[in-house]
Amino acid sequence: MTLPIARRALLSRSLFAIVFVAIGLGSAWADGLSSLEGFMRSAQSGRADFTQTVTAPSRAGEAARSKTSEGTFEFQRPNRFRFVYTKPFAQTLVADGKTLWMYDMDLNQVTARQQSQVLGSTPAALLASAPNLQALEKDFTLQPEPDQDGLQWVSATPKSRDGQLQRVRVGFKNDQLAALDILDSFGQRSVLSFRNLQSNPALPASTFDFKPPAGADVIRQ
Numbered sequence: 001m002t003l004p005i006a007r008r009a010l011l012s013r014s015l016f017a018i019v020f021v022a023i024g025l026g027s028a029w030a031d032g033l034s035s036l037e038g039f040m041r042s043a044q045s046g047r048a049d050f051t052q053t054v055t056a057p058s059r060a061g062e063a064a065r066s067k068t069s070e071g072t073f074e075f076q077r078p079n080r081f082r083f084v085y086t087k088p089f090a091q092t093l094v095a096d097g098k099t100l101w102m103y104d105m106d107l108n109q110v111t112a113r114q115q116s117q118v119l120g121s122t123p124a125a126l127l128a129s130a131p132n133l134q135a136l137e138k139d140f141t142l143q144p145e146p147d148q149d150g151l152q153w154v155s156a157t158p159k160s161r162d163g164q165l166q167r168v169r170v171g172f173k174n175d176q177l178a179a180l181d182i183l184d185s186f187g188q189r190s191v192l193s194f195r196n197l198q199s200n201p202a203l204p205a206s207t208f209d210f211k212p213p214a215g216a217d218v219i220r221q
Contacts, residue, residue, distance in 0.1 A: 037133035045076045048197040057187035074201075079115065080208040094210040101210040110212040112220045145169065151178050 051070050058064040069088060075081035078097075085091040090105035100118050102111045136142065139160065145153035151171035158165055164185045171179035180192045212218050 040132065040136070043077075043199055045074070045200050045203050046198060047074045047201050047203070048072070048194045050192050050194050052190060052192045055189045055191075074203055074207055076203050076208065082208055092210070094208060096208045096210060099210075101212075103210070103212070103216070108213070108216050110216045110218045112212075112218060 049070070049072050051068065053066055053068045055064050055066040067088075069085050071083060071085040071087070073081065073083040079095060080097050081093075081095050083091075083093040085093075092101070092103040092105075094101045094103075095115055098115055100113045100115045102113075103109070133142070136156075140156040140158055143155045143157070145155050147153070149171075151173050153169050153171050155167060155169045157167045166183040166185055168183075169179075169181040170177070171181065176197055177194055179194065180190075182190045182192075184190070
């Protein structure tokens with residue numbers, strides 16, 4: 001069984017937006033790049049609820065199309081995270097450090113990808129693995145932005161033109177991550193809003209374990 005083309009494209013393009021959340025949860029500071037550097041050092045794990053709105057670019061004669069989803073996520077550095085989508089359809093995305101698993105409950109289908117190949121080619125992986133701001137600036141142009149919608153913003157633009165990300169904006173409020181605003185190379189925009197954030201909770205190792213459900217169709221790529 002394979003995903004319908006339109007849905008598979010949406011999930012694939014949304015993956016890069018999702019991956020960013022694995023590196024962007026917890027307490028932060030509102031004083032620009034030095035705050036981002038401190039956050040990168042201090043936030044080693046996290047947990048939150050999220051709402052994600054993905055908007056496809058408008059086409060000739062058609063209005064832009066948006067899809068909204070909700071769920072929960074957790075992460076543990078390095079390179080481990082778990083997303084559980086609950087609305088509008090159930091889906092689970094787990095990175096266990098070696099394999100990236102995506103389970104679609106409606107289709108009873110699991111897609112497994114080698115994590116180093118999937119994440120290693122994206123700017124999100126560089127941001128997740130960078131130990132400090134100086135290392136991050138080798139691959140991204142970082143720029144504080146004016147306050148907007150009650151949030152303090154920092155933008156990260158990849159220096160390489162070969163990736164699937166145009167730009168990500170990170171928004172903070174009251175020393176907490178509040179939003180990610182991501183634009184990919186397809187012109188698709190993904191905005192994630194967070195609530196009930198917890199920084200550095202104790203997460204059991206089993207949080208990032210995944211075993212395909214019995215009877216599920218497993219596709220390895």
